Amino acid sequence: MSGASRPQLEARLQALSKRMATVGVEVLVVTNSPNIFYLTNLRASAAVLIIGDSVRVLIADFRYLAIARMVVAGDQSLTDLEVVPVAGSYDETILGVFGRLGVARVGFEAENLSVRRWQWLTGRLNEKFIKFVPTDGIVEEGRERKDAYEIEQLQTAALLLSRVALDVNELVREGVSEREIAAEIDRMLYRIGLERPAFETIVASGENSALPHARPSDRRLSLGDLVVLDFGGVHNGYCGDLTRTFCVGEISERAFGLHRAVLEAHGAAVSVVRPGIKASAVDEAAREVLRRHGLEDMFGHGTGHGLGIEVHERPRIGKLTNNGAVDAELDTGMVFTIEPGVYVPGYGGVRIEDDVIVTEQGCEILTKAPCALTLC
Amino acid sequence: MSGASRPQLEARLQALSKRMATVGVEVLVVTNSPNIFYLTNLRASAAVLIIGDSVRVLIADFRYLAIARMVVAGDQSLTDLEVVPVAGSYDETILGVFGRLGVARVGFEAENLSVRRWQWLTGRLNEKFIKFVPTDGIVEEGRERKDAYEIEQLQTAALLLSRVALDVNELVREGVSEREIAAEIDRMLYRIGLERPAFETIVASGENSALPHARPSDRRLSLGDLVVLDFGGVHNGYCGDLTRTFCVGEISERAFGLHRAVLEAHGAAVSVVRPGIKASAVDEAAREVLRRHGLEDMFGHGTGHGLGIEVHERPRIGKLTNNGAVDAELDTGMVFTIEPGVYVPGYGGVRIEDDVIVTEQGCEILTKAPCALTLC
Numbered sequence: 206m207s208g209a210s211r212p213q214l215e216a217r218l219q220a221l222s223k224r225m226a227t228v229g230v231e232v233l234v235v236t237n238s239p240n241i242f243y244l245t246n247l248r249a250s251a252a253v254l255i256i257g258d259s260v261r262v263l264i265a266d267f268r269y270l271a272i273a274r275m276v277v278a279g280d281q282s283l284t285d286l287e288v289v290p291v292a293g294s295y296d297e298t299i300l301g302v303f304g305r306l307g308v309a310r311v312g313f314e315a316e317n318l319s320v321r322r323w324q325w326l327t328g329r330l331n332e333k334f335i336k337f338v339p340t341d342g343i344v345e346e347g348r349e350r351k352d353a354y355e356i357e358q359l360q361t362a363a364l365l366l367s368r369v370a371l372d373v374n375e376l377v378r379e380g381v382s383e384r385e386i387a388a389e390i391d392r393m394l395y396r397i398g399l400e401r402p403a404f405e406t407i408v409a410s411g412e413n414s415a416l417p418h419a420r421p422s423d424r425r426l427s428l429g430d431l432v433v434l435d436f437g438g439v440h441n442g443y444c445g446d447l448t449r450t451f452c453v454g455e456i457s458e459r460a461f462g463l464h465r466a467v468l469e470a471h472g473a474a475v476s477v478v479r480p481g482i483k484a485s486a487v488d489e490a491a492r493e494v495l496r497r498h499g500l501e502d503m504f505g506h507g508t509g510h511g512l513g514i515e516v517h518e519r520p521r522i523g524k525l526t527n528n529g530a531v532d533a534e535l536d537t538g539m540v541f542t543i544e545p546g547v548y549v550p551g552y553g554g555v556r557i558e559d560d561v562i563v564t565e566q567g568c569e570i571l572t573k574a575p576c577a578l579t580l581c
Numbered sequence: 582m583s584g585a586s587r588p589q590l591e592a593r594l595q596a597l598s599k600r601m602a603t604v605g606v607e608v609l610v611v612t613n614s615p616n617i618f619y620l621t622n623l624r625a626s627a628a629v630l631i632i633g634d635s636v637r638v639l640i641a642d643f644r645y646l647a648i649a650r651m652v653v654a655g656d657q658s659l660t661d662l663e664v665v666p667v668a669g670s671y672d673e674t675i676l677g678v679f680g681r682l683g684v685a686r687v688g689f690e691a692e693n694l695s696v697r698r699w700q701w702l703t704g705r706l707n708e709k710f711i712k713f714v715p716t717d718g719i720v721e722e723g724r725e726r727k728d729a730y731e732i733e734q735l736q737t738a739a740l741l742l743s744r745v746a747l748d749v750n751e752l753v754r755e756g757v758s759e760r761e762i763a764a765e766i767d768r769m770l771y772r773i774g775l776e777r778p779a780f781e782t783i784v785a786s787g788e789n790s791a792l793p794h795a796r797p798s799d800r801r802l803s804l805g806d807l808v809v810l811d812f813g814g815v816h817n818g819y820c821g822d823l824t825r826t827f828c829v830g831e832i833s834e835r836a837f838g839l840h841r842a843v844l845e846a847h848g849a850a851v852s853v854v855r856p857g858i859k860a861s862a863v864d865e866a867a868r869e870v871l872r873r874h875g876l877e878d879m880f881g882h883g884t885g886h887g888l889g890i891e892v893h894e895r896p897r898i899g900k901l902t903n904n905g906a907v908d909a910e911l912d913t914g915m916v917f918t919i920e921p922g923v924y925v926p927g928y929g930g931v932r933i934e935d936d937v938i939v940t941e942q943g944c945e946i947l948t949k950a951p952c953a954l955t956l957c
């Protein structure tokens with residue numbers, strides 16, 4: 206079975222227990238599915254984990270009950286994890302679990318509980334003299350630095366994705382539609398052995414490529430188009446993410462210039478990654494190059510994002526802001542994308558994206574595919 | 582351009598305004614993406630709509646700004662809808678919009694705002710003497726009955742899906758893996774012209790078919806297996822959803838018996854659908870048949886779910902419960918699945934799913950594909 210080993214799961218939980226103690230909660234109600242996967246190996250779109258020194262309960266509804274029981278029964282499970290089926294609703298079942306525990310301070314994930322559910326739960330828990338305490342990303346904090354199992358999955362995901370990348374430029378031909386290319390990329394992702402696309406594959410050609418999040422359309426490629434291909438794949442629940450930009454037919458001076466500038470920005474960002482520097486310094490390295498080329502205004506997004514169980518997770522690799530967004534200090538084992546881009550409205554765009562892991566010496570690029578604005 | 586027309590959008594908004602008046606809010610902050618698509622035609626994974634008699638503002642970040650502006654500039658847009666780019670964060674931008682309005686009671690979607698965001702916003706709004714009021718599904722209520730544009734999209738989605746269903750039984754052969762079949766189904770979905778799979782395609786064979794939400798595995802089909810194929814597709818943002826169960830090779834008495842019982846339950850549920858009856862009565866019709874066959878305990882989920890912009894939406898077609906889950910009264914224009922199933926642990930399962938629309942006379946089945954446990 207794929208999945209982290211029991212010692213790995215116990216180590217993740219132990220680290221979480223320390224963070225729980227720091228924020229003063231005895232038990233944590235985990236409602237965020239990727240966090241539940243991280244802590245238990247259970248992949249389910251709905252489930253609740255209640256975890257603490259005195260309790261290890263996984264609540265699942267009918268849809269996931271059999272899978273939850275299989276996961277827990279295997280030797281790649283937290284010890285003494287009990288599966289409780291949903292009775293009535295998830296929230297009633299959560300309440301039932303607390304009926305038998307003597308705890309005073311229960312944490313919940315404030316970013317992953319709706320106001321509606323919170324209103325109901327906090328009222329009922331207060332009746333039992335239990336304080337329901339908001340916590341912020343205390344599981345996510347652990348996920349930021351990957352352990353050996355996770356690194357292996359991310360390496361494989363990136364490698365499989367790179368093999369697809371070696372073939373995609375053949376798809377970029379005059380007359381083919383964006384949608385046809387997207388469907389073919391998805392097929393290649395499955396064929397290479399990835400579980401599924403990590404997100405809706407982006408194929409953006411001509412003026413569409415100036416939209417960073419364009420959806421594949423029926424637009425057919427024509428000579429001179431820039432074409433941005435951005436695709437991801439999942440391996441054992443871990444995501445890879447890769448972008449390359451191609452040109453249909455002859456490459457114009459303008460297209461070549463944009464591509465060269467983005468490639469330079471990409472290289473500059475990669476070269477500054479190392480433990481101890483701020484994420485914003487990586488962003489600034491890319492931004493500075495584009496500024497020098499007079500293209501900074503056309504680079505409207507951040508330089509990258511963390512990669513793991515989710516295709517967007519910590520750390521954020523972006524500008525330093527004063528709105529409270531965290532500017533992480535990079536550390537070994539962090540995995541994220543580096544993906545500067547320039548977008549010229551009405552003309553087109555270029556983006557180049559690789560996945561990197563922070564190492565003691567600097568970083569290693571996990572995706573291995575040439576970046577050239579290949580002639581098709 | 583696909584999308585509802587201006588009069589359709591204005592009609593949706595007018596109906597919403599009445600519901601807002603009923604719950605006593607002047608302005609509604611819409612954070613749920615499907616609701617934003619329903620009200621504006623904008624498809625974006627992140628955006629905020631602030632809507633009321635005195636304000637029509639759509640907040641979008643860099644990723645979706647160009648698309649939001651295109652949508653709003655066209656003639657298929659609400660009149661006077663203003664696009665405001667995110668400045669700082671979404672929540673800071675929301676606050677900025679309220680800085681220039683003289684309103685006292687602002688609603689938000691309690692199921693679609695996290696406790697974390699609510700804490701921040703409610704504090705800042707209270708400083709401005711604005712009450713931030715939780716609302717429950719007041720946009721979703723309007724989405725429950727489909728308008729002419731939506732019905733057309735759902736019909737097309739179901740029809741395209743049915744064409745795929747006509748071919749899938751050819752994929753079910755001894756020796757092929759679940760994953761290979763899933764990848765091929767996805768390819769067929771694209772080829773037929775659907776935008777994308779509506780969810781991760783389910784191919785569950787043999788004992789895996791006893792798990793209603795199994796993920797395609799590397800398991801290869803063998804003679805005698807029951808194989809559940811559950812797949813969906815999106816057309817112009819609207820979902821179709823269809824399940825058929827097949828048998829590899831010769832059909833055993835046992836497999837045939839399960840299939841016949843489920844087919845009977847499916848037919849019983851379809852036959853009772855009409856305006857004025859409760860959703861739970863449709864569920865009970867299916868359940869009663871399975872009870873008679875001694876299979877009720879092996880039918881652990883509800884009989885169906887609403888279908889529209891989301892693949893699971895209102896109405897819920899399930900048992901009457903006492904945990905507050907709504908038991909809708911069916912009305913014309915409601916679209917939902919009917920999908921009874923039986924799941925025998927260790928052996929296999931059968932599910933048959935169609936999409937129906939409630940009509941004045943009863944209902945129409947939108948998916949058109951034979952239900953036989955086809956010999957492969």
